[in-house]
Structure formats: C-alpha cells, structure tokens
Amino acid sequence: MDADADVLLAGPRGRRLCLELAMELDPLIRSAVFPLAYSLDPGAGTSRAVLLLASGEDDGALPEPSLADLLTGLNSLDVTRTGADLIDSALVRAVNTSQPWQEPDGEDVLAALPEVKAAFAPLARHIMTIPSAQWWDQNRTTRQWTIDWRPADDPAPLPRDAAQTLSAWARSARAEEARAEKDRPRDPTANWSGTWWSFPQGTLQTVARIPLGLDLIEDSFGEESATVIPVRGAGQTYEIRSGSDWVSLCRDYPMTVTASRRHDWFHCTGRNGAWVIPDWEKASERWDAVHVSALAYLSSANRALTVDGDTSTVLAGWNPDTTIWLTDAAREWEGPRQYWRRPGLGVTWTRTLD
Numbered sequence: 001m002d003a004d005a006d007v008l009l010a011g012p013r014g015r016r017l018c019l020e021l022a023m024e025l026d027p028l029i030r031s032a033v034f035p036l037a038y039s040l041d042p043g044a045g046t047s048r049a050v051l052l053l054a055s056g057e058d059d060g061a062l063p064e065p066s067l068a069d070l071l072t073g074l075n076s077l078d079v080t081r082t083g084a085d086l087i088d089s090a091l092v093r094a095v096n097t098s099q100p101w102q103e104p105d106g107e108d109v110l111a112a113l114p115e116v117k118a119a120f121a122p123l124a125r126h127i128m129t130i131p132s133a134q135w136w137d138q139n140r141t142t143r144q145w146t147i148d149w150r151p152a153d154d155p156a157p158l159p160r161d162a163a164q165t166l167s168a169w170a171r172s173a174r175a176e177e178a179r180a181e182k183d184r185p186r187d188p189t190a191n192w193s194g195t196w197w198s199f200p201q202g203t204l205q206t207v208a209r210i211p212l213g214l215d216l217i218e219d220s221f222g223e224e225s226a227t228v229i230p231v232r233g234a235g236q237t238y239e240i241r242s243g244s245d246w247v248s249l250c251r252d253y254p255m256t257v258t259a260s261r262r263h264d265w266f267h268c269t270g271r272n273g274a275w276v277i278p279d280w281e282k283a284s285e286r287w288d289a290v291h292v293s294a295l296a297y298l299s300s301a302n303r304a305l306t307v308d309g310d311t312s313t314v315l316a317g318w319n320p321d322t323t324i325w326l327t328d329a330a331r332e333w334e335g336p337r338q339y340w341r342r343p344g345l346g347v348t349w350t351r352t353l354d
Contacts, residue, residue, distance in 0.1 A: 005124035007242070007299045012104060013094045014298035015111035018120040018127070021090040022074060025081055029073040032065035033110065041106030067115070074119035082123070084132035091294070091320070092215040100218070100302050100316035101196040101264040135209075136294035140237050140323050144206035144330070145338075147214065148227040152339040152352070158229065159204045162284065162327050169200045170281040173255065180259035188266035195257075196264035197317025200280040204325040206231050211340060211349040216319050222345050228338040233330030235288025237323070243300035243315070249290070250313045255279035265314050269304040274311040284326035294320035 008014040023030035038044055099105065110116060127133050148156060159165065176195060184192055207213035210228050240246050254276040261275045283290070297320035304312045339352045 002121075002125065004128040005121055007295065008124045008128060009117055009120055010243075010303075011297075011299040012108050012112065012302045013098060014124075015117060015120065016097060016108055017087075017090045017094040017298060018123050019107060019111040019116075020093040021082065021086060021127070022077055022120070022123060024086055024090065025079075026073055026077055029070065029077070032070040032073060033107065035064050036067060036070060037106030037110045039106070040109040042103040044106065067113075070110075071115060071119050074116070074123075077123060079123045079126040082126060082130065084130075087127065087130075087132050088212060091298075092212075094298070095216045095218055095320060096220060098218045098302060100268050100314065101193055102267050104268070104302075135321070136298070137241060138208075138293065138321075139239050139241075140289065140291035141208045142232065144208055144231045144233065144323060145210050145213065146204060146206045146229045146231050148229060149223045149225070150227060151225045152227055152337075155227065155337075158231070158330075158332050159202065160328055162203055162325060165202045166200055166281040166284055166326065169202060170255075170279065173257070173260075177257055177260045180262075184259055184262070186262070188262050188272045190263055192263040194264065195260050196268075198277040198314060199317050199324055200326075203280075204231075204330055206233070206323045206325070206330065207319070208321055210338065211351070213319075213321070214340060214349050216321070218317055218319055224342055224344065226340045226349075228340060230333045230335040230337070231330050232333040233289060233323075233325060235327060235329035236286070237289040237291050238283070238287045240290065240292045240296045240315075242296055243303065243305045245296065246292075246300060246315050247305050247307050247313065249278045249283065250276050250307050253279040253282045254307070254311075261314070265304070265316070268302055268316070269314065271304040271312060276307055276311055276313050280326060288327040288329040289323050289325045291323040292318050292320065297321075 009018070019033065023033055097105065097107070104112070146158065150156065180194065184194070207216070214226055238249060240249070255278065256274070257277050258275045265275055266272055292315070297315070297318060301315045301318065304314060306312050340349045341352055342349045
C-alpha cells in the first residue's frame with residue numbers, strides 16, 4: 001500500500017487532506033499548524049492577517065510551536081482513529097481550499113515540506129486501506145446526479161446540444177488565447193489573472209454521491225440551495241484515474257492556452273513555459289464523457305504535469321469524482337428530483353420535501 005500512499009501524497013490536494021485530517025485528530029497539531037502556516041503564507045501580513053490577543057503580561061508566555069513540534073505530533077498520531085466522517089470532512093476542506101489561480105496558501109506550502117510529507121506517510125497508508133476511501137479510485141458509476149444550484153421554484157431542464165456548446169467553447173477559447181498573446185504581458189509574475197480552469201464550461205456535469213457532492217466544489221460561491229437531478233448516461237467514458245491519464249488526453253487532443261493561462265498557472269505551480277489543455281470539441285468525436293476519479297484529483301490537481309518537452313498542463317477547476325459529458329448521451333432518469341438546503345457555509349445539507 002506504500003505505492004497508493006505515495007500517489008495520494010504526490011498532489012497538493014492529497015497532502016492538504018492529510019493535513020486537515022491530522023488537525024482534526026489532534027488539537028495540538030492544529031495549534032502548531034496555525035502559526036507555521038501563517039509564516040509560510042505568501043499573503044502573510046497583507047491579504048492574510050492574524051489577530052494577536054495580548055494579556056499584558058509577558059512572563060509565562062508559551063513559545064511558538066516549531067516545525068519539530070509539528071513533526072513530533074504527526075509521528076505520534078493515532079491514525080486508527082480515522083473514520084468515514086472525518087475523511088469526508090477533510091476531503092471537503094481539501095477541495096474548498098484549492099486555489100488554482102494563485103499561489104498556494106501557507107497550509108499547502110507547509111504540507112509540501114519534505115519532512116512534513118514524510119511524516120504524513122503512516123496516515124496516508126492507513127487512509128488508502130480503509131473502506132470509506134475505496135470509492136476514490138472507482139470509475140464512473142451508472143447512477144449519477146447533476147446539480148442545479150437554482151432553488152426548487154426555478155426548475156430547468158438538463159443542458160442539451162453538447163455539440164453546439166463545445167463548438168462555442170472552442171471558438172471562445174481560441175479567441176481568448178489570440179487576444180492574450182497580443183495584449184497580456186509575457187512576464188509570468190505580472191499581476192494578471194484570466195481564465196484558469198481546464199474544463200469546458202456549459203456542459204452537463206454529474207456526480208455519484210449526494211449530499212457529499214454538494215460540498216466537493218472548487219471555487220464555491222457558498223450556495224445554500226440545490227436541485228439534484230437523477231441522470232443516466234451511455235456511450236464511451238474516458239477515465240482519468242491518474243495524472244498520466246489527463247496528460248494522455250492533452251497529448252491526444254492538445255489545445256494551446258499558454259498566453260491565457262500563463263500568469264494564473266505560474267502563480268499556482270511556479271512553472272513558466274508552454275501550457276495545453278484538451279481540445280474538448282475534438283475529444284467529443286471519440287468520447288461521450290470524461291470522468292475524473294477522486295484519487296486522480298487528489299494526486300494531480302494544481303500540479304504542473306509534463307505533456308511533451310517544454311509543454312505542461314494543469315488539472316484545474318475540476319471537482320473529485322465528477323463526469324463531464326461531451327455529447328448528449330446522458331438524460332434525466334426515472335425518480336424524483338431532490339431538493340437540498342443549508343442555512344450557511346459549514347452547515348450540513350438537509351433534504352427537503354420533494
């Protein structure tokens with residue numbers, strides 16, 4: 001199982017999951033992570049501030065936790081206390097803290113330190129052996145759900161005419177790349193942001209797990225209501241179960257996005273060079289759908305993945321265990337639509353009466 005643990009720890013989101021889980025298991029680890037992550041955060045003192053509570057007395061003040069303290073806590077962690085609820089919560093936080101458009105935050109930087117990554121190994125090995133994480137590596141299931149973030153009193157049919165949607169997407173993406181090549185600075189450190197995601201917007205997306213899928217959203221807007229629609233699909237699904245699967249798709253159907261992604265993906269990965277994503281319109285000639293497993297997301301998202309020579313790609317904007325449909329092979333299925341609500345972020349979703 002060491003190989004599976006290595007896969008999990010290869011990606012920023014996988015390491016963040018381990019960090020979030022460790023903090024939940026041991027409050028002392030959480031206490032150590034807070035100041036250490038703050039000191040490593042690129043926004044420390046500016047976009048990220050810390051509130052200091054002064055007692056007026058310096059005598060007896062506790063010393064700031066050190067990296068050695070954190071490693072001691074990680075090395076003595078009782079990994080057997082890990083359960084399904086804790087893992088799901090850590091997975092949600094790992095997804096919610098993803099920032100493919102800017103520098104990794106302090107927690108991500110901390111989790112990537114070689115000594116911290118090594119200390120995660122026993123926890124990662126345990127995670128990959130327990131039943132509640134076995135679905136992470138599964139292919140697309142037959143039973144799927146699509147999420148409509150509009151409330152129940154604003155119903156809408158499923159998106160249709162995927163070919164037209166992808167054609168419009170391809171024209172827009174190429175036009176943006178041409179404008180960016182002409183207008184945007186070539187310096188990757190320039191303060192510039194644009195399109196950073198690597199999936200085609202406007203197409204049908206489905207997930208296998210509800211209500212968990214309502215929380216596994218990158219760049220969430222904090223929605224408080226959702227209509228969940230049962231979906232079934234046929235045809236050929238391209239399975240992304242690893243970073244190499246994503247790279248192969250980019251190699252088979254490359255679309256150059258260097259100018260339009262240069263700045264965001266440099267900030268995210270630290271890499272300067274040529275970038276590609278899949279040409280989804282061309283991919284739809286062979287594949288009806290593309291599914292990214294949860295493990296592929298955890299191990300590969302927010303990383304620079306080499307395609308060829310000086311060309312790389314980033315899995316950005318995807319959510320774990322998500323299927324994107326490239327053709328109209330999926331349709332609303334038997335069974336009622338479900339309506340879910342929550343009163344605020346961090347609160348459990350509740351299914352309301354259909």
